[in-house]
Amino acid sequence: MQVYQYPERGEWKALLQRPVMNVAALESSVQHILQEVKQQGDAAVKKFTLQFDKATISDLQVAEEEFMIAQQSLDAKLKAAILSAKVNIETFHKSQLTAPEVIETMPGVQCWRKSVAIEKVGLYIPGGTAPLFSTILMLGIPAKLAGCKEIILCSPPDANGQLHPAILFAARAVGITKVFKVGGVQAIGAMAYGTETIPAVSKIFGPGNQYVTCAKQLVQQDGLAIDMPAGPSEVAVYADESATASFVAADLLSQAEHGADSQVVLVSCSPTVVNSIEQEINKQVAELPRKDIAVKALANSKLILVNNEAEAIELLNEYAPEHLILSCNNVEAIAEQIINAGSVFMGHYSPESVGDYASGTNHTLPTNGYAKAYSGVSVDSFVKKITFQQLTQEGLKNISKTVIAMAEAEGLQAHANAVKVRL
Numbered sequence: 558m559q560v561y562q563y564p565e566r567g568e569w570k571a572l573l574q575r576p577v578m579n580v581a582a583l584e585s586s587v588q589h590i591l592q593e594v595k596q597q598g599d600a601a602v603k604k605f606t607l608q609f610d611k612a613t614i615s616d617l618q619v620a621e622e623e624f625m626i627a628q629q630s631l632d633a634k635l636k637a638a639i640l641s642a643k644v645n646i647e648t649f650h651k652s653q654l655t656a657p658e659v660i661e662t663m664p665g666v667q668c669w670r671k672s673v674a675i676e677k678v679g680l681y682i683p684g685g686t687a688p689l690f691s692t693i694l695m696l697g698i699p700a701k702l703a704g705c706k707e708i709i710l711c712s713p714p715d716a717n718g719q720l721h722p723a724i725l726f727a728a729r730a731v732g733i734t735k736v737f738k739v740g741g742v743q744a745i746g747a748m749a750y751g752t753e754t755i756p757a758v759s760k761i762f763g764p765g766n767q768y769v770t771c772a773k774q775l776v777q778q779d780g781l782a783i784d785m786p787a788g789p790s791e792v793a794v795y796a797d798e799s800a801t802a803s804f805v806a807a808d809l810l811s812q813a814e815h816g817a818d819s820q821v822v823l824v825s826c827s828p829t830v831v832n833s834i835e836q837e838i839n840k841q842v843a844e845l846p847r848k849d850i851a852v853k854a855l856a857n858s859k860l861i862l863v864n865n866e867a868e869a870i871e872l873l874n875e876y877a878p879e880h881l882i883l884s885c886n887n888v889e890a891i892a893e894q895i896i897n898a899g900s901v902f903m904g905h906y907s908p909e910s911v912g913d914y915a916s917g918t919n920h921t922l923p924t925n926g927y928a929k930a931y932s933g934v935s936v937d938s939f940v941k942k943i944t945f946q947q948l949t950q951e952g953l954k955n956i957s958k959t960v961i962a963m964a965e966a967e968g969l970q971a972h973a974n975a976v977k978v979r980l
């Protein structure tokens with residue numbers, strides 16, 4: 558890992574750059590697959606599944622029997638863990654449900670805003686080196702709480718045409734019944750345009766590789782909504798002398814093991830702290846089953862020495878990490894000053910892993926600096942907010958002068974008339 562000593566402010570932007578992902582280069586091949594799925598439906602989906610996943614699928618939808626087998630074959634401890642995580646995630650997300658409040662802005666003029674679920678949503682769960690079934694909880698639970706009527710899930714099958722039992726168990730646990738054995742660009746195309754078996758949805762959620770990300774961006778141009786522009790996982794840690802090197806090293810490696818393109822950043826004012834954490838990383842990484850991936854990610858990663866705490870906070874806000882771990886003493890005071898981050902983990906006993914799986918917060922978070930303007934997934938991501946208003950005759954009289962004056966000044970006489978005729 559590269560150590561950067563006391564970089565000048567002018568160097569921060571270049572220093573904090575994420576590994577570049579050239580989505581534009583993929584666009585034409587991704588567009589081609591999307592178009593074929595749009596025009597030929599299931600036949601195209603099956604063709605691409607054979608081509609990319611090496612699986613021959615006759616029924617794209619997972620059958621009841623497959624759910625039963627998954628239920629029986631999955632380890633009991635894992636099932637209990639998934640259900641326990643589900644309770645916490647549900648408890649936290651339930652608190653995001655709000656009842657509409659009627660506001661009287663003027664006597665007789667009532668306005669309110671109501672959350673209405675997006676009727677049809679599609680969740681994408683990648684397969685690959687490790688099937689992240691935890692993401693099903695993070696997307697399925699808020700979707701259910703929001704009241705989405707149709708929640709479908711797509712995930713790529715293995716070469717035997719099967720999904721991992723934990724994916725099927727987690728889907729069932731959150732009440733998702735329509736699961737399809739399809740991944741990649743073809744899954745995004747199917748959910749965007751619909752096929753004979755896969756229903757079209759209005760919004761697509763979930764992480765994916767660069768092809769999936771590119772496909773999500775392209776269907777967005779076609780009027781579909783997507784959760785957020787997703788990029789590789791990242792974590793930043795701020796550590797002072799109170800930090801335990803082995804804790805921080807483990808936290809940094811927990812994100813590095815996600816993918817070769819993941820990025821981890823350590824910020825500290827102390828050269829001794831940075832030194833001991835670096836040594837711990839080297840020690841721990843050697844023991845990891847995914848060490849090859851982690852080592853590659855560490856090559857994109859940075860240990861940054863800064864002059865003081867205020868500078869550290871400024872730099873972290875500039876980086877806007879997906880996850881920020883504050884491994885330091887005056888953690889509340891520092892957390893108060895964080896303005897750009899997806900999710901913040903405070904103190905020495907709050908590893909990111911707990912938020913990834915089970916504490917209750919969502920792990921679908923803005924990466925790539927998007928935390929400057931985007932929030933993570935929540936119940937809000939699955940609803941639209943519709944405003945309503947109702948005026949009494951008295952209310953209309955009270956507001957009439959204001960509306961008529963403004964409408965006439967804008968030269969929009971018909972707008973003014975719509976009030977005048979009622980008076």
Ligand code: HSO
Nearest residue numbers: 689691692790791913920
């Ligand atoms: N850290 C990932 C989420 C995840 N971690 C899933 C483990 N499983 C999101 O950035």
Ligand code: ZN
Nearest residue numbers: 811812815913
């Ligand atoms: Zn993770």
